[in-house]
Amino acid sequence: MGGTKAKGLLGGERISEAEHAVMEALWVRSPLSAAEVGEAVGGQRDWSLATVKTLLSRLVTKGALATEADGRRFLYTPLIExxxxxxxxxxxxxxxxxxxxxxxxxxxxxxxxxxxxxxxxxxxxxxxxxxx
Amino acid sequence: MGGTKAKGLLGGERISEAEHAVMEALWVRSPLSAAEVGEAVGGQRDWSLATVKTLLSRLVTKGALATEADGRRFLYTPLIExxxxxxxxxxxxxxxxxxxxxxxxxxxxxxxxxxxxxxxxxxxxxxxxxxx
DNA sequence: CTGATACGATTACGCCTGTAAACTGAACCC
DNA sequence: GGGTTCAGTTTACAGGCGTAATCGTATCAG
CATH class of the missing domain: 1.10.4040 (Penicillinase repressor fold)
Known part of the structure; x- marks a missing residue:
């Protein structure tokens, strides 16, 4: 007992390797906008911003990230530790x-x-x- | 240096999870025919023999298994340890x-x-x- | 020899992944 | 207020994976 509390990630949803790189960026610092995540992972992977956006969306769908509106854009925060x-x-x-x-x-x-x-x-x- | 010698698995080929179950069976005992592999993994996964054959073929293609003819069928042996x-x-x-x-x-x-x-x-x- | 079998090879097919371009709507600048 | 811009959403598309059914053929039984 004591430990895992509400871990996000509904169902057997798993985080893929590319998605994991995005999570790492947000575990370092959050909340971040899509563009900021793009910069953060820019060092490791050579992704277009579009790719980063796709991964963020998929992670939101999987219940791994929460979004918070900030003007016309979103800020993303990890839901799983x-x-x-x-x-x-x-x-x-x-x-x-x-x-x-x-x-x-x-x-x-x-x-x-x-x-x-x-x-x-x-x-x-x-x-x-x-x-x- | 010294350690890994001729590891099979050409290129960046990776072994998937289902394929890994097949490899485990062959690491326990080999060479085995497709049917025998099917029996061996039968306990863990509920696969049809066709599925087992597909996985064996893919592993051969990936260079993870060697085949040795035995009459009209093949016996499979791991190429990687x-x-x-x-x-x-x-x-x-x-x-x-x-x-x-x-x-x-x-x-x-x-x-x-x-x-x-x-x-x-x-x-x-x-x-x-x-x-x- | 002929039909039934037993095998590997070929084909199938939907889902997930990696990688992105195109679309759409809101916000901002002149 | 109208075009430009920026952000998220939708669509794309090839390749891998899980899971098989089907096909073609060599062999075995009778």
Missing amino acids: RADYVGGESRRLVDRLFGGRAAPLFAHLAESEALSAQDIAEIESLLQELKQ | RADYVGGESRRLVDRLFGGRAAPLFAHLAESEALSAQDIAEIESLLQELKQ
């Missing part, structure tokens, strides 16, 4: 590939040298917290 | 959601209570190995 999205995606991966258990995932990252010394240190201290 | 696939998918997720660093992923799993006591114990012992 990044932590919830990230948690959901992580769990999906762990379920699909590691039978729902996190240790094998961790083992995999470790084996494939995907863990930096800093990662290891951080994880270790997290472990200490968990254990007590 | 499960470890490579799993590693790739894991890295994709970590890159997309955690800036490529594993510690935040771990922190997330920990926070969302996705770690069992056993997970924690296992990870701890993995950490010990890594440290020395």
Whole structure:
């Protein structure tokens, strides 16, 4: 209990990869207009403004974003929290590939040298917290 | 260097979720005929044999499976290793959601209570190995 | 030899995605 | 007030995915 509260995203609606890039921009700062979102993602993806507008609309339809009128335009705000999205995606991966258990995932990252010394240190201290 | 060797999967070809279920069956046991794959996945997904055949064909096209004639039918064998696939998918997720660093992923799993006591114990012992 | 079978290959089809152009209506400038 | 501009809405369209049915043919039973 305690944690997920009204997570938006009605039904089994999922956020696609392109849509996710838009969400990231709005998780960094919101509310933003379509044009501002365009600028924000401009660094990563080379999208026309039209594309950004399409993605915003789809996200609104999916219940992932709220709109607030600001004169003749809209400002967009996330309705789902990044932590919830990230948690959901992580769990999906762990379920699909590691039978729902996190240790094998961790083992995999470790084996494939995907863990930096800093990662290891951080994880270790997290472990200490968990254990007590 | 040293690690991934000839990974199959030409180009940016990706394995879809349905296709992945087929791969799992073949990673458990191979080579298998289409009918055998159908039986193997029968428990998880409720697919007609036709669907299984479609997925097998697509996987062959993508370079993820090899075929070996056995009389009038084919036997299918994975061309990519499960470890490579799993590693790739894991890295994709970590890159997309955690800036490529594993510690935040771990922190997330920990926070969302996705770690069992056993997970924690296992990870701890993995950490010990890594440290020395 | 001939009909029934068992396979892979071909075709189907609607939905989602990525990527955008065209349309439409309101607001603003002269 | 009329044209220009800007924003959202509608339409587009190819490619991937999930899910099959159908077709063509090689083989097997009788």
